[in-house]
Amino acid sequence: MDHRGTNLPAVGEYNQTVVLDAIRRRPEGSTRSEIAALTALSVMTVTKVCRRLLDAGLIEEDGMRTGGPGKPAAVVKLNPSGGFAVGVHIDPAAVSYVLVDLSGAIRDHSRTGTPTAGDASAVIEEMAAAIDALIEGSAVDRSRVLGIGIASPGPVTVDDGVILNPPMMPNWHQVALRSSLSEATGLPVLLEKDTTATVIAELWYASPGTRRDFAFMYYGTGLGTGLSLSGDVVRGVSGNAGDAGHITVDPEGEVCTCGRRGCVGYVTVPRVVVERAVRDGLLSTDDLSDVDTALRRLAGLAQSGRPAAVAILSDVARALARAIVVIVNLLDIDEVVFGGPFWASISPVVLPALPDAVGQDPALVSPHPVRILESAIPVDVAAVGAATLMLDNTFSPRPSALLLTAE
Structure with a gap:
């Protein structure tokens, strides 16, 4: 999809995601003027957004590029270690966990048996422990973890973050997984149906x-x-x-x-x-x-x-x-x-x-x-999709963001 920004002053957050998405899709790096041309934003707006992204550690400068008359321009790239996301895929046979960086590269993964406890609190406790172990074992800065994405068999209620009554998982009835897991881990949590997560992953990784x-x-x-x-x-x-x-x-x-x-x-x-x-x-x-x-x-x-x-x-x-x-x-x-x-x-x-x-x-x-x-996605595509769900929430420009207040 061709995402373009707008120079109106009330859409700073939307423009930030536009610029970040443009930078992500050019791993070789881009100058601010190149980003402006890609996004239809002014160079001034791009410069302002890039300064904010640099301060946040989401992007980094990587050398200079000469593209014609004038001074060489700084090249900016995504900083893969600027943020991380955890993906969890719940399957009747097992639960898979992945940790990905901002570029989508898989830093670590693990797998456990699917919790069978009828008590939802025991399920949440077991999953939270597995997520904590994954983050600690990967030696990443926990403060850089953006959140957790969960891919679950349907039916689910995405807005409420509740797993309803998935087939072949009789003890997973009306589990308020999103809010409970967020409370247990201290991290934001998003929930999607597992097959939806696979599509998010394919769109994220595709050229x-x-x-x-x-x-x-x-x-x-x-x-x-x-x-x-x-x-x-x-x-x-x-x-x-x-x-x-x-x-x-x-x-x-x-x-x-x-x-x-x-x-x-x-x-x-x-x-x-x-x-x-x-x-x-x-x-x-x-x-x-x-x-x-x-x-x-x-x-x-x-x-x-x-x-x-x-x-x-x-x-x-x-x-x-x-x-x-x-x-x-x-x-x-x-x-x-x-x-x-x-x-x-x-x-x-x-x-x-x-x-x-x-x-x-x-x-x-x-x-x-x-x-x-x-x-072509390695490991568990639904778990990777769950992680990219959180990255997608950070990166991908959405028209609804245009309703946000001014910068």
């Missing part, structure tokens, strides 16, 4: 203009979908947009937990795929204790040409492709990005099959090509 209209297919313990239209995250009225798990892809398929047959979010999820492999004699019941390893073994069998394994993962690819076609037809998007903790296990077999399965589907209406890609 300008390379990701605008896409769906993120999150392959974790369950299957989720995040959406971006015109470079903006689609959240919906309650912040729970993108739940595509109950798209019917096989009317004769297995019965979903919702009571219908052949829902994509049921027939493609890791545990159901592994259970089918066990029934077909490809894996043993012992493999159910480690679904990720079992999926990798199944993919290995498919790659070696084992017909039954090929059949299972071909069905997964076909089911995902049918869901993709529905989403592409509905939104007229041109990219689908795959990621999530279990995606790497089946990707070598499933990803190559998807483009043809989508392109040859007779239900596909869209006349343009649909690119199917993998997320």
